[in-house]
Amino acid sequence: MIPLHYYLILAAMLFMIGMTGFLVRRNFLTVLMSIELMLNAVNINFVAFAHYMDSMTGRIYVFFIMTVAAAEAAIGLAILISAYRNTKTTFVDEMNSLKG
Amino acid sequence: MQFLPADMNIIMPEIIMALIAIIILLADLVIKRKKSLAFLGVIGAGVVAYTIMMDSPGAAFSGMFISDGYSKFFKLIFLVNVILVTMISVKYIIIEKINLGEYYSLMLFSTLGMMVMASAGDLITLYVGLELMALSTYVLTGFIRHNTKSNEAAIKYFLLGAFSSAFLLYGISMIYGLTGTLELKDIADYINKNGLENNKVLMLSMILFVVGFGFKIAAAPFHMWAPDAYEGAPTSITAFMSVGTKAAGFAAIGRVFMIALPAIKLEWSTILIPLAILSIAVGNIAAIAQTNIKRMLAYSAIAHAGYALLGVIAADNEGIVSMMSYLMIYTFMNIGAFAVIIMLRGEGAKGEDINDYEGLAKKHPVLAAFMLIFMFSLTGIPPTAGFIGKFYVFMSAINAGYVWPVVVAVIFSAISAYFYLRIVMYMYMKEPINNVGVQNFEPLLSTSPAIGIVLIVAAAALLGIGIFPSFLLELARAAISGF
Amino acid sequence: MILNILFFYLAAVTIISALFVVIKRNAVHSAIALLVTFVHVAGIFLLLNSEFLAAVQILVYAGAILVLIIFVIMYLNVTQRYRMFNRLKLIAFFVGVVLFAEVLYIITRTALKGQKGEFPIAKVMEMGNTEAIGKVLFTDYLFPFEIASLILLVAMIGAIVLAKKEI
Numbered sequence: 119m120i121p122l123h124y125y126l127i128l129a130a131m132l133f134m135i136g137m138t139g140f141l142v143r144r145n146f147l148t149v150l151m152s153i154e155l156m157l158n159a160v161n162i163n164f165v166a167f168a169h170y171m172d173s174m175t176g177r178i179y180v181f182f183i184m185t186v187a188a189a190e191a192a193i194g195l196a197i198l199i200s201a202y203r204n205t206k207t208t209f210v211d212e213m214n215s216l217k218g
Numbered sequence: 219m220q221f222l223p224a225d226m227n228i229i230m231p232e233i234i235m236a237l238i239a240i241i242i243l244l245a246d247l248v249i250k251r252k253k254s255l256a257f258l259g260v261i262g263a264g265v266v267a268y269t270i271m272m273d274s275p276g277a278a279f280s281g282m283f284i285s286d287g288y289s290k291f292f293k294l295i296f297l298v299n300v301i302l303v304t305m306i307s308v309k310y311i312i313i314e315k316i317n318l319g320e321y322y323s324l325m326l327f328s329t330l331g332m333m334v335m336a337s338a339g340d341l342i343t344l345y346v347g348l349e350l351m352a353l354s355t356y357v358l359t360g361f362i363r364h365n366t367k368s369n370e371a372a373i374k375y376f377l378l379g380a381f382s383s384a385f386l387l388y389g390i391s392m393i394y395g396l397t398g399t400l401e402l403k404d405i406a407d408y409i410n411k412n413g414l415e416n417n418k419v420l421m422l423s424m425i426l427f428v429v430g431f432g433f434k435i436a437a438a439p440f441h442m443w444a445p446d447a448y449e450g451a452p453t454s455i456t457a458f459m460s461v462g463t464k465a466a467g468f469a470a471i472g473r474v475f476m477i478a479l480p481a482i483k484l485e486w487s488t489i490l491i492p493l494a495i496l497s498i499a500v501g502n503i504a505a506i507a508q509t510n511i512k513r514m515l516a517y518s519a520i521a522h523a524g525y526a527l528l529g530v531i532a533a534d535n536e537g538i539v540s541m542m543s544y545l546m547i548y549t550f551m552n553i554g555a556f557a558v559i560i561m562l563r564g565e566g567a568k569g570e571d572i573n574d575y576e577g578l579a580k581k582h583p584v585l586a587a588f589m590l591i592f593m594f595s596l597t598g599i600p601p602t603a604g605f606i607g608k609f610y611v612f613m614s615a616i617n618a619g620y621v622w623p624v625v626v627a628v629i630f631s632a633i634s635a636y637f638y639l640r641i642v643m644y645m646y647m648k649e650p651i652n653n654v655g656v657q658n659f660e661p662l663l664s665t666s667p668a669i670g671i672v673l674i675v676a677a678a679a680l681l682g683i684g685i686f687p688s689f690l691l692e693l694a695r696a697a698i699s700g701f
Numbered sequence: 702m703i704l705n706i707l708f709f710y711l712a713a714v715t716i717i718s719a720l721f722v723v724i725k726r727n728a729v730h731s732a733i734a735l736l737v738t739f740v741h742v743a744g745i746f747l748l749l750n751s752e753f754l755a756a757v758q759i760l761v762y763a764g765a766i767l768v769l770i771i772f773v774i775m776y777l778n779v780t781q782r783y784r785m786f787n788r789l790k791l792i793a794f795f796v797g798v799v800l801f802a803e804v805l806y807i808i809t810r811t812a813l814k815g816q817k818g819e820f821p822i823a824k825v826m827e828m829g830n831t832e833a834i835g836k837v838l839f840t841d842y843l844f845p846f847e848i849a850s851l852i853l854l855v856a857m858i859g860a861i862v863l864a865k866k867e868i
Contacts, residue, residue: 120708120748126395126808128712128745132719132738133388134801139723140381141793142786147728147774149377151735154766155719156384158742161758163391169749171398173818174837176391179342179400180754181838183387184761185849186349189856191766193353194376195773196863197360201369208779210377211787213370216446229844236851243858279844320862327855334848346845350852357859372863398815408816418807 125166133159144209146198150191157187225278228285231269231293232333238262239326246319256308256668259322260301263329267297277339281401284339287697288542292336292469295546299462300329302553302676305668307454310560313664314452316361325458328354332466336473341390341400344470345383348434351466352379355459359451371450378433378443386430392423393478402478409481424479424486428493431474434467437527438496441520445504448516453563453570456512457556460519464526465545471530472538487531491623494531497524498627502634509572511559514637515552518596521634522548528627529611532618539694540610546690547607547683551595554676558589561663575641577650582663586645588673595680597638598631603683603690610691708748715741726785728774732767739763750822752830 136155143149161180168176198208205213226233242255242262249255270293275286304322311317327350334347356379360372394400396419397408414420432440448456475486501521508514526548529541562569579586595604608631612624683690714737721734739762746755825833838846 120705122813123809124708124712125745125749126813127805128715130801130804130808131716133384134797134804135716135719135723136384137381137800138793138797140377141796142790143723144784144787145728145779146373146377147770147779148722148731150380150770151722151731153377153380153384154735154762155722155738156381157387158738158762160384160387160391161754162742162745163388164394165746165749165751165754167391167395167398167813167815168818169751169822171395171815171818172821173398173815174820174833175342175398175400175818176394177751177754177834178838178842179345179390179394180751181757181834182342182346182845182849184757186346186353186852188761188765189349189353189852190380191769192856192860193356193863194380195769196860197356197369197372197376198773199777200360200363200863201366201373202777204364204366204369208777210373213366213373215366216370216374216450240854280841282842282844318862320858324855324858324862327851330851331848340845342842342845343848346848346852350848350855353852353859354855357855357863360863363863394815395813396811396815398818417811419811419813422804422807 122166122170125162129159129162129166131159132156132162144211146194146208146210149210150194154187154191157183224276225283228273228276228278229283231266231273232330232337234262234269235266235326235330235333238266239323239330242319242326243323246323249319252311252317252319252322253308255319255322256304259304259326262326263297263301263304267294270294270297281403282340282343283334283337285337287699288472288538289333289337289469291542291546291694291697292465293333295465295549296329296332296336296462298546299458299465299549299553300325302549302557302672303454303458305672306457306553306557306560308668309664309666310454310563311452313563314362315364316452321358321361324354324358328358328458329462332462332469335466336469338470338473339402341393341402341474344474345387345390348386348466348470349383351463352383352434355455355463358455358458359447361455362452365450367450368452369450371447374443375447375451382430382433382440385426385433389423389426389430392419392426396420396423402473405478406480409479415481420479420482421485424482425489427474428486428489431467431471432493435464435471435523435527436520437493437523438500438520439493441497441500444520445513445516448519449510449513453512453556453560456516457553460516460556461545461549461552464519464523465549468526468530468541468545472541475530476533476538483533487533487620490527490531491620494524494527495623495626497521497527498630499524502630502637505634505637508637510570511572511575511641512570514572515555515559518634518638519552521630522552522596525608525611525627525631528615528620528623531620531623532614534614534618535698537614537618539691539698540607540614542694542697543690544607544611546694547595547603547680550676550679550683551592551602551604554588554592554673554680555596557669557672557676558585558592561585561665561669564664572641572644575644576648578645580650585663585673588677589645590642591677591680593638593642595684597635599635601681601684603680603687606684606687606690610687704748708745711741711744711748715745724785728779729771732771732774735770736763736767739767750825750830753834
């Protein structure tokens with residue numbers, strides 16, 4: 119039997135990779151993918167806990183996270199498309215008409 | 219668990235809200251006058267407010283959804299928010315050329331998300347409500363599709379919002395692993411029963427909660443999205459989210475920290491103190507340098523999040539009461555100020571620059587008087603309600619033994635008078651200038667009966683609460699009695 | 702033993718492909734690496750007795766989200782000659798490593814043992830994974846499920862309002 123900690127460490131690594139990617143990348147699409155990585159890390163956490171505690175709650179939570187992730191991706195990409203029509207860029211740090 | 223018809227009675231306000239949002243969406247197809255959709259939305263929100271008042275308290279769906287005084291009070295804030303913002307939007311969205319029925323519908327969906335958050339008895343319900351609120355708000359922020367600023371605001375808000383919910387989720391997963399449950403009451407029971415007060419994982423998830431909710435309420439140092447998002451968003455939506463999203467975040471903070479994590483009260487209030495102080499400092503200092511009034515109010519919103527956090531830091535019923543009444547007062551004063559900004563937004567003029575307010579008292583004395591009330595209230599000058607709100611927040615923090623944060627807050631509150639009263643000074647002390655150079659150039663106010671009603675209601679509420687504060691406090695105290 | 706090997710294979714590929722998502726210059730390459738990550742995370746779900754979630758993981762993440770992302774990459778025709786990282790890269794890397802060390806320290810030193818649920822593996826096996834999830838989802842979690850349907854509705858409205866050419 120694989121210890122629970124292995125899964126948690128895997129999830130923590132995935133989460134930190136996603137977080138670092140979010141912070142360093144300039145391209146909106148890659149940043150969005152980094153967010154998906156973070157959500158996947160959380161999913162691994164939930165399923166691992168649910169498995170080791172004989173519970174269903176964590177699995178249900180993953181189900182909801184997936185639903186929300188799909189909705190989030192749809193809205194995020196729609197925002198990107200509407201912004202691209204005006205700015206002609208997908209780089210987050212080139213969008214600087216708002217000072218700050 | 220069995221499906222109980224009684225559960226339907228408890229969630230009746232939410233059902234009605236969802237129905238109205240969907241009806242507006244469908245009616246949009248056949249109705250060409252979008253004004254009537256706004257009317258429908260206001261009436262609908264009023265009906266929901268009525269059902270909330272009539273609703274009997276209780277828990278539904280095996281504790282997943284709680285309807286108590288606390289949630290009712292917050293739902294009233296959200297409904298006041300959505301009603302006032304809908305009324306100030308009618309003329310504004312025509313000027314911005316975004317006169318779509320979806321605007322009103324999304325605003326109601328967002329409010330529904332806030333209502334679910336305030337009633338959440340379970341971390342799943344909380345998350346789902348939060349995302350319903352956030353996703354609708356992302357779309358509304360980017361609603362002016364032809365405007366680069368609005369696009370950018372939506373992108374920044376979306377990215378940081380999604381980032382912060384990932385942190386919140388990581389925290390929730392940790393607390394789930396620790397306790398094996400997601401129900402707020404069960405979490406507290408499990409922690410007490412097993413003596414997990416000093417558990418490191420509990421601390422980790424508590425910190426992640428602070429990060430996640432900190433983003434939502436725009437508290438420093440998690441505020442960097444707020445000025446950009448507030449400046450770029452349509453002005454009415456800035457009003458909507460600076461009040462609604464913030465209040466919903468506070469509702470969730472109150473529930474999660476007071477119900478699920480009372481065992482580590484000391485720890486989380488210690489972590490929230492620097493957050494509150496930093497928010498007050500950053501918000502008030504950065505606001506001084508702003509010349510765009512929307513951006514200035516964005517920084518002021520950060521500062522006000524800090525003041526309301528002082529009530530949470532007190533971590534007792536009196537503190538929560540002061541936080542709740544502060545948010546109610548903030549709703550009126552902030553939406554009032556934004557209503558004035560929206561009135562100055564004419565076909566030609568932006569109404570966002572501070573110079574646009576020069577000599578306003580000479581041109582439009584009534585409007586200037588309203589702005590005076592709102593600015594006095596935001597500063598916290600008696601007899602306006604802003605003073606009462608701040609006073610009770612500070613009192614509850616002092617009673618809980620946090621004297622030095624209150625002293626710092628009072629000092630920064632005095633500094634804040636500079637930029638609020640600067641607008642008053644511009645309105646009353648300066649001569650109106652015609653920057654276009656045309657003789658008798660008079661930028662038209664975009665008035666409508668609806669926005670006039672909003673101004674009168676907001677000003678009356680601020681003065682009323684300022685002079686008779688006990689009413690609001692008793693309401694909040696009664697609301698929290700079963701907490 | 703075989704499960705251990707399988708776990709390490711899945712974990713290693715998940716991490717490596719996740720790294721590729723972050724360090725690949727071309728957005729299409731990142732997307733392909735992300736696909737590999739998703740499929741291997743689904744494999745990890747299989748190890749954890751969650752067959753239904755593994756299927757949904759592939760359907761939703763790989764089938765819906767990733768296709769959407771690749772579609773947008775193609776639609777916008779993103780240029781490839783650009784600086785990949787912003788000025789934050791060193792600080793962000795440092796923050797990531799420190800936070801990871803912190804989390805690692807905390808989770809390896811604490812026993813995470815919540816209260817046992819009502820679904821031991823044997824029971825789930827007997828009634829079937831999908832049935833077990835469905836039973837819980839449509840009784841205990843009915844309310845969030847309904848709200849989730851509204852989230853999807855909002856996503857649909859929002860995407861149409863923002864991205865449609867003429868409204």
